[in-house]
Amino acid sequence: MSNSIYNDTMKQHLDIIETSLQNYIPERNLTLQDELFNSMEYACAAGGKRLRPVLLMEFCRVCGGDTRKALPFACAVEIIHSYSLVHDDLPCMDNSPLRRGRPSAHIAFGEAMALLAGDALLNRAFEIMLDPANRQGLSTESAIEAAFILANAAGARGMVGGQVIDLKSECQAIDLDTLENLQKGKTAALISAACQMGCCIAGADEKKMDTAREFGLQLGLCFQIVDDILDNTSTSEQLGKPSGSDTENHKATYVSVLGLKEAKSFAIRRTEHAVLALEVFGNQAEGLRDLTYKLFKRNR
Amino acid sequence: MSNSIYNDTMKQHLDIIETSLQNYIPERNLTLQDELFNSMEYACAAGGKRLRPVLLMEFCRVCGGDTRKALPFACAVEIIHSYSLVHDDLPCMDNSPLRRGRPSAHIAFGEAMALLAGDALLNRAFEIMLDPANRQGLSTESAIEAAFILANAAGARGMVGGQVIDLKSECQAIDLDTLENLQKGKTAALISAACQMGCCIAGADEKKMDTAREFGLQLGLCFQIVDDILDNTSTSEQLGKPSGSDTENHKATYVSVLGLKEAKSFAIRRTEHAVLALEVFGNQAEGLRDLTYKLFKRNR
Numbered sequence: 001m002s003n004s005i006y007n008d009t010m011k012q013h014l015d016i017i018e019t020s021l022q023n024y025i026p027e028r029n030l031t032l033q034d035e036l037f038n039s040m041e042y043a044c045a046a047g048g049k050r051l052r053p054v055l056l057m058e059f060c061r062v063c064g065g066d067t068r069k070a071l072p073f074a075c076a077v078e079i080i081h082s083y084s085l086v087h088d089d090l091p092c093m094d095n096s097p098l099r100r101g102r103p104s105a106h107i108a109f110g111e112a113m114a115l116l117a118g119d120a121l122l123n124r125a126f127e128i129m130l131d132p133a134n135r136q137g138l139s140t141e142s143a144i145e146a147a148f149i150l151a152n153a154a155g156a157r158g159m160v161g162g163q164v165i166d167l168k169s170e171c172q173a174i175d176l177d178t179l180e181n182l183q184k185g186k187t188a189a190l191i192s193a194a195c196q197m198g199c200c201i202a203g204a205d206e207k208k209m210d211t212a213r214e215f216g217l218q219l220g221l222c223f224q225i226v227d228d229i230l231d232n233t234s235t236s237e238q239l240g241k242p243s244g245s246d247t248e249n250h251k252a253t254y255v256s257v258l259g260l261k262e263a264k265s266f267a268i269r270r271t272e273h274a275v276l277a278l279e280v281f282g283n284q285a286e287g288l289r290d291l292t293y294k295l296f297k298r299n300r
Numbered sequence: 301m302s303n304s305i306y307n308d309t310m311k312q313h314l315d316i317i318e319t320s321l322q323n324y325i326p327e328r329n330l331t332l333q334d335e336l337f338n339s340m341e342y343a344c345a346a347g348g349k350r351l352r353p354v355l356l357m358e359f360c361r362v363c364g365g366d367t368r369k370a371l372p373f374a375c376a377v378e379i380i381h382s383y384s385l386v387h388d389d390l391p392c393m394d395n396s397p398l399r400r401g402r403p404s405a406h407i408a409f410g411e412a413m414a415l416l417a418g419d420a421l422l423n424r425a426f427e428i429m430l431d432p433a434n435r436q437g438l439s440t441e442s443a444i445e446a447a448f449i450l451a452n453a454a455g456a457r458g459m460v461g462g463q464v465i466d467l468k469s470e471c472q473a474i475d476l477d478t479l480e481n482l483q484k485g486k487t488a489a490l491i492s493a494a495c496q497m498g499c500c501i502a503g504a505d506e507k508k509m510d511t512a513r514e515f516g517l518q519l520g521l522c523f524q525i526v527d528d529i530l531d532n533t534s535t536s537e538q539l540g541k542p543s544g545s546d547t548e549n550h551k552a553t554y555v556s557v558l559g560l561k562e563a564k565s566f567a568i569r570r571t572e573h574a575v576l577a578l579e580v581f582g583n584q585a586e587g588l589r590d591l592t593y594k595l596f597k598r599n600r
Contacts, residue, residue: 030481031460040456086418089400092394092411105486111392112467116460119387119422123455126426130448147447148430151368155423156326156340160416161333167412170422181330243458 005294013057039117052194053078062284065202072134074268076125083121140220146197162186188220215277222270228253305594313357339409339417352494353378362584365502372434376425383421446497453493462486488520515577522570528553
């Protein structure tokens with residue numbers, strides 16, 4: 001199901017990403033370290049749509065770039081996404097025993113090992129992008145710029161900043177502006193960075209890079225709104241409550257802040273903005289347009 | 301006391317580092333994020349010798365480089381060291397309520413915030429090194445090489461790898477080889493990387509970079525042996541036990557593995573190796589030679 005959102009070209013990206021991801025986890029070399037590398041691999045093998053790396057590869061292709069040069073950067077983005085899920089699941093955070101139907105990393109390997117595996121994955125993402133062996137044929141300027149885009153998106157002013165608003169919003173009601181800042185950081189920043197990095201590696205101009213960033217932002221926010229709507233609908237169905245009631249949910253969502261109807265129209269507007277942004281990329285962006293609609297209409 | 305190990309030149313490095321470190325924590329810009337930036341600042345303000353950044357600046361100077369270009373990289377190394385202490389102190393790791401006489405970050409800000417502040421600091425270190433604004437006048441090649449040296453040293457095959465051996469060695473006795481691997485990763489990797497990065501930013505040749513790495517490795521291991529000896533002596537004094545007994549200590553140390561006498565002669569040999577390595581750098585390395593002896597003779 002999860003990869004039926006992709007066309008044939010994107011499925012090829014996905015295949016290459018799945019094969020490469022595990023190769024980018026370094027080989028164990030010392031005694032007593034096996035669990036570290038096992039837990040790093042476990043965290044990255046957890047699957048999902050691989051949306052961020054597929055977008056990175058596709059934007060590189062759309063801009064006329066060589067997707068082989070984009071691959072290490074695509075894997076780096078997915079590895080950062082994976083580390084964030086490991087740390088998000090920890091007892092002091094969401095305390096989630098399950099991730100995508102399997103035991104979370106801290107259940108499988110213990111809390112300390114999950115913490116360290118997350119740290120190692122975040123670090124590993126930068127190692128991969130900076131390693132001369134992984135950027136052959138790519139200009140040093142493009143490599144350092146792409147790595148900087150990701151660093152900006154993953155940190156205090158991006159993903160981690162969003163996680164912090166998420167954490168603090170458990171204790172208090174938040175308004176739409178705060179919710180938007182939360183999701184721009186927690187979900188959209190990395191998606192947006194992936195789109196921009198793909199253009200950067202292809203050597204695209206500033207206008208395309210800015211447009212890709214804006215597309216990613218809209219797509220990321222739309223992705224989250226649809227997630228919130230699906231969560232709300234499934235919870236309501238399970239509990240036999242009317243759709244739209246969410247009193248059992250402590251975390252702020254688009255549905256809890258806007259109501260179900262307004263959340264849906266918000267998602268439609270985000271989708272339209274995202275599709276509009278793609279015009280800069282011409283016919284080559286046909287697949288990205290389809291993907292945007294499919295992500296909006298998806299049922300998980 | 302802690303900065304009396306430095307000569308006047310190194311004290312100047314230290315002053316500049318102390319001033320700059322806080323400036324490299326980004327400004328808070330959104331609501332509900334104050335605690336993140338406060339905890340990041342708190343973790344970096346915790347003091348200590350600032351050994352890693354001082355070494356980085358000094359190796360840059362010794363190789364004839366401009367220490368202003370080295371400053372962002374020096375702060376990045378110290379920020380990574382700071383994040384590692386925040387994560388090390390967490391309940392699932394060492395569960396330390398105190399760090400350098402102050403409440404640990406998770407005591408001051410809560411466990412989730414400390415986790416996220418650590419993540420943000422690790423990420424921030426790379427942001428600083430990759431930011432074009434922080435590498436003016438430095439070649440892109442030198443910047444990316446220095447950042448790669450740090451990424452290598454901080455991750456699964458460096459510092460985090462050492463933390464993992466440390467964690468696993470709590471449950472079992474380890475031999476000298478394993479202890480050396482532990483400390484090469486946990487303590488020496490970052491010190492060694494700092495020395496090498498300083499040379500790299502100064503544009504030094506491969507021989508000097510390799511020698512600086514080897515010096516840092518020996519110094520880092522010596523530093524840890526002396527720490528273990530001081531811990532053992534102070535614990536023995538406090539408990540009124542003969543020096544050298546360490547039955548109350550669960551973690552492997554150089555004293556527990558080698559015995560006190562052999563640990564001391566190990567430290568002497570490491571110091572001699574480190575000082576010998578400095579010959580490549582000629583008279584300019586006089587301050588580094590003194591520092592090496594002072595670190596060996598220090599009482600904390």
